[in-house]
Amino acid sequence: MSAEVTDTVATPGTSVAASTTGAAAGAHRTSTGLSNEKLAMWIFLGSECLLFGGLVSSYLLLRRNVGDGPGPHDIFDIPFTSVSSFVLLMSSMTMVLALSAIQRGDLRANRVWLCATALLGSTFVAGQVYEFTAFYREGLGYTTSVFSSAFYTLTGFHGVHVTVGIVMLLSLVVLSLRGRLGQERSEAVEIVGLYWHFVDIVWIIIFTIVYLIP
Amino acid sequence: MAISDQRMLELPAATNGQRPLGVFRRPTATTGWRSWFTTIDHKKIGILYGATALVFFALGGLEGLIIRAQLATPDNTLVDADTYNRIFTMHGTTMIFLVVMPLMAAFANYFLPLMIGARDVAFPRLNGFSYWVFLAGGLFLYSSFLLGGAPDGAWTGYPPNAGLTFSPGHGIDFWILGLQITGIASLVSSINLIVTVLNMRAPGMSLMRMPVFVWMQLVTQFLLLFAIPVITVALFLLMFDRFFDANFFNVEMGADPLLWQHLFWIFGHPEVYILILPAMGIVSEILPVFSRKPLFGYPFIVFSGIAIGFMGWGVWAHHMFVSGIGPVAVAAFALSTMFIAVPTGVKVLNWLATMWKGKIELRVPMLFAIAFVAQFVIGGLSGVTHSISPHNTQQHDTYYIVAHFHYVLFGGAMFGVFGGFYYWWPKVFGRHLNEGWGKLHFWTMVIGFNLTFGPMHILGLQGMPRRIYTYAEGMGWDFWNLAATVGAFLLGASFLVFVWNIVASRNNPPAGADPWDARTIEWSVPSPPPPYNFAVEPTVTHLDDFWHQKYTENEFGHLVRRDTGEEVHSLDEHGAPVADEAHPSADGVDEHDIHLPSPSYWPLVTAVALPLIAYGLIYTYWLVGLGALLVLVALYGWATEPPVDPEADHADHGPEPHEPAAEHDPAREPVAVGVEEDEE
Numbered sequence: 098m099s100a101e102v103t104d105t106v107a108t109p110g111t112s113v114a115a116s117t118t119g120a121a122a123g124a125h126r127t128s129t130g131l132s133n134e135k136l137a138m139w140i141f142l143g144s145e146c147l148l149f150g151g152l153v154s155s156y157l158l159l160r161r162n163v164g165d166g167p168g169p170h171d172i173f174d175i176p177f178t179s180v181s182s183f184v185l186l187m188s189s190m191t192m193v194l195a196l197s198a199i200q201r202g203d204l205r206a207n208r209v210w211l212c213a214t215a216l217l218g219s220t221f222v223a224g225q226v227y228e229f230t231a232f233y234r235e236g237l238g239y240t241t242s243v244f245s246s247a248f249y250t251l252t253g254f255h256g257v258h259v260t261v262g263i264v265m266l267l268s269l270v271v272l273s274l275r276g277r278l279g280q281e282r283s284e285a286v287e288i289v290g291l292y293w294h295f296v297d298i299v300w301i302i303i304f305t306i307v308y309l310i311p
Numbered sequence: 312m313a314i315s316d317q318r319m320l321e322l323p324a325a326t327n328g329q330r331p332l333g334v335f336r337r338p339t340a341t342t343g344w345r346s347w348f349t350t351i352d353h354k355k356i357g358i359l360y361g362a363t364a365l366v367f368f369a370l371g372g373l374e375g376l377i378i379r380a381q382l383a384t385p386d387n388t389l390v391d392a393d394t395y396n397r398i399f400t401m402h403g404t405t406m407i408f409l410v411v412m413p414l415m416a417a418f419a420n421y422f423l424p425l426m427i428g429a430r431d432v433a434f435p436r437l438n439g440f441s442y443w444v445f446l447a448g449g450l451f452l453y454s455s456f457l458l459g460g461a462p463d464g465a466w467t468g469y470p471p472n473a474g475l476t477f478s479p480g481h482g483i484d485f486w487i488l489g490l491q492i493t494g495i496a497s498l499v500s501s502i503n504l505i506v507t508v509l510n511m512r513a514p515g516m517s518l519m520r521m522p523v524f525v526w527m528q529l530v531t532q533f534l535l536l537f538a539i540p541v542i543t544v545a546l547f548l549l550m551f552d553r554f555f556d557a558n559f560f561n562v563e564m565g566a567d568p569l570l571w572q573h574l575f576w577i578f579g580h581p582e583v584y585i586l587i588l589p590a591m592g593i594v595s596e597i598l599p600v601f602s603r604k605p606l607f608g609y610p611f612i613v614f615s616g617i618a619i620g621f622m623g624w625g626v627w628a629h630h631m632f633v634s635g636i637g638p639v640a641v642a643a644f645a646l647s648t649m650f651i652a653v654p655t656g657v658k659v660l661n662w663l664a665t666m667w668k669g670k671i672e673l674r675v676p677m678l679f680a681i682a683f684v685a686q687f688v689i690g691g692l693s694g695v696t697h698s699i700s701p702h703n704t705q706q707h708d709t710y711y712i713v714a715h716f717h718y719v720l721f722g723g724a725m726f727g728v729f730g731g732f733y734y735w736w737p738k739v740f741g742r743h744l745n746e747g748w749g750k751l752h753f754w755t756m757v758i759g760f761n762l763t764f765g766p767m768h769i770l771g772l773q774g775m776p777r778r779i780y781t782y783a784e785g786m787g788w789d790f791w792n793l794a795a796t797v798g799a800f801l802l803g804a805s806f807l808v809f810v811w812n813i814v815a816s817r818n819n820p821p822a823g824a825d826p827w828d829a830r831t832i833e834w835s836v837p838s839p840p841p842p843y844n845f846a847v848e849p850t851v852t853h854l855d856d857f858w859h860q861k862y863t864e865n866e867f868g869h870l871v872r873r874d875t876g877e878e879v880h881s882l883d884e885h886g887a888p889v890a891d892e893a894h895p896s897a898d899g900v901d902e903h904d905i906h907l908p909s910p911s912y913w914p915l916v917t918a919v920a921l922p923l924i925a926y927g928l929i930y931t932y933w934l935v936g937l938g939a940l941l942v943l944v945a946l947y948g949w950a951t952e953p954p955v956d957p958e959a960d961h962a963d964h965g966p967e968p969h970e971p972a973a974e975h976d977p978a979r980e981p982v983a984v985g986v987e988e989d990e991e
């Protein structure tokens with residue numbers, strides 16, 4: 098049995114398989130060329146779009162029902178939230194730096210940038226907690242009005258997503274420290290990065306719709 | 312080897328020689344009852360899905376029989392109104408989420424990899440996880456019967472009726488959390504199956520050479536992928552209302568209950584196609600085989616399936632014509648509902664054309680497939696009538712609706728499923744189901760089904776509302792209600808015939824690899840298939856590739872058999888494939904050289920944690936913490952455990968002759984099935 102056939106059998110669905118056997122089978126692509134894990138993350142993020150789509154549309158439908166409680170523009174502190182949004186955006190940049198570091202093989206820089214990303218993300222979450230506390234003091238509890246329920250639910254779901262991302266980033270750092278995240282596994286960083294960038298983009302949408310549009 | 316620079320993601324677990332983390336000894340058994348708890352073989356998981364769903368089918372059927380017994384006569388007092396509400400809620404929820412969806416998942420799990428020439432799904436452990444989560448969600452939902460009352464808000468769970476004010480017990484809580492849990496199962500499995508189909512097809516298996524069943528499942532999985540998050544949002548909002556006093560559906564505070572209806576039906580209408588498209592796929596496999604003709608208009612069937620997948624998102628408000636959504640919306644959704652009948656009609660015509668002038672063999676699978684087409688047409692036609700909004704207003708919430716969706720989901724989906732059972736039983740278990748008992752099953756089921764749900768059209772037109780627990784004498788509903796009840800018990804009997812058929816068929820002679828002279832490549836492997844499916848990855852050159860391996864045209868254009876059946880899928884006396892023309896390299900393949908992913912405890916452990924969290928949300932929050940902790944531990948255990956146990960099965964080969972990272976790398980999640988180079 099030739100080594101070529103062995104390759105093919107051993108790697109169903111990789112681009113190697115597609116290219117070595119493509120000639121034999123009339124050049125029909127039988128995989129996307131993405132690894133299973135990366136493709137799965139893309140597909141999962143597609144599903145997440147509908148999750149946030151549903152939450153955002155619910156918010157849009159309900160936001161005018163402020164009842165006796167404060168309305169959005171009574172309480173929002175746009176400069177503060179703009180700063181924390183900027184912090185989250187910067188974390189996307191450090192994420193890119195982390196990926197490029199591990200792809201170069203610079204594992205130490207990779208860890209540094211992963212930690213920086215997690216730190217910026219934590220700053221954002223801390224800002225959100227601070228913001229929620231401030232709103233609560235100003236009379237906007239979770240059950241105050243239809244608007245308050247919708248607002249806290251939408252932004253809270255996003256905050257949970259950021260937190261999950263931070264946990265994944267820190268897990269990568271721990272694995273790297275234990276020597277289990279070498280250059281050859283840079284795709285793990287790339288996939289976590291996909292998730293992280295997605296969460297950032299979602300925040301840009303939420304920030305625009307919830308805070309900026311009157 | 313070239314592969315090593317084409318790295319797929321390895322979970323950073325077992326780098327060269329490092330011990331994987333984890334508290335468990337890795338399970339090793341692949342046979343025996345224990346193996347079913349740790350299996351990650353897509354075929355075993357498919358069987359688990361199917362068997363579990365059949366048990367839930369019996370439960371949901373019993374609930375249906377209670378409904379029919381209560382409605383058999385006017386002013387009946389078999390169950391009271393409250394119990395009746397719980398029973399019909401659980402009947403609908405069970406049949407949709409715990410019967411038809413997992414039955415379709417059973418077929419998808421078992422046959423998608425076999426039909427695309429793969430050795431397993433893309434993420435075998437996630438696959439096991441999906442099953443256990445589905446089971447956990449189902450058991451959690453059913454535990455509500457023992458814990459203070461099942462849900463009573465109908466399968467649609469409309470607030471404010473399902474809110475705390477009108478449904479103060481825990482029933483709706485169980486319903487919300489149970490559906491959230493099964494939703495996780497569906498979402499994970501949809502991602503898994505989409506990646507499998509997109510990435511793991513055998514060489515030459517281009518998209519337009521995939522069997523129609525694979526296509527329909529692919530469309531279904533995309534629908535699940537996008538529909539599940541929408542119902543998740545709706546369920547979360549209702550849950551926050553009930554658990555944390557949020558105001559999403561609090562009308563006094565100015566909330567709009569229509570929000571639930573919109574979210575629910577944006578999920579709910581695609582859900583209809585999630586239930587029916589796989590059955591269409593099954594029937595599209597059965598009809599050509601028993602008509603001895605290729606499927607008529609394969610691309611039309613495929614593209615109309617895709618069209619249904621897109622259009623299914625634009626018709627949801629036809630469930631809300633009486634909810635006050637305004638004339639413009641009603642007109643728009645009435646039109647889109649009429650249009651979506653077109654691709655469905657295309658399929659029906661293609662099925663009929665497939666049978667046209669075919670040499671039809673009326674075996675049991677074919678009988679079910681034909682009944683599917685006939686009954687689905689009735690259900691489809693009564694469905695299109697709902698697009699006529701005045702008629703819809705008249706029929707809303709009457710038994711006409713009940714008749715319609717049972718013709719689609721039972722007369723359609725379940726008949727397709729039973730056709731699939733009879734068709735693929737010899738492949739899965741190596742033995743046919745008995746033809747005689749099968750025919751008895753079929754005829755009792757057809758008669759029982761039509762006797763149960765046919766009269767409901769009349770009852771609906773006479774104005775009998777659905778979801779009422781009894782009715783007065785003299786409404787003119789007595790006769791047809793009694794007829795429907797008789798039919799329902801006949802249906803129940805037909806299921807018993809099916810169960811008996813399974814028992815009676817257990818000692819049938821082996822069916823062989825290709826008992827139906829079928830067309831698709833799952834029939835080219837032994838029955839039941841070996842754990843690794845294909846000894847050598849098949850190379851596909853045609854649509855219906857297996858057929859083309861068997862038959863060719865001679866110079867006069869007549870169909871002639873290429874080889875005898877034995878030569879196409881020749882087996883030695885142990886049932887293992889031996890070399891032949893179609894599988895030139897089958898010789899020398901030692902199954903011990905094919906490394907499949909190892910069994911694992913983590914999917915089961917992770918799944919068990921979810922109902923813990925759910926019980927905690929209802930009863931006591933410390934259980935939530937415990938469950939969350941268990942999930943976290945299990946996920947870390949899972950992530951650090953290599954998909955293929957480095958200690959399993961490798962010892963006999965001695966030192967590896969090549970770089971271990973290439974194909975021995977244990978951390979490759981997608982089926983590290985290296986046929987080793989020993990045989991070079």
Ligand SMILES: [Cu+2]
Pocket residue numbers: 579580583626627629630
């Ligand atoms: Cu619909």
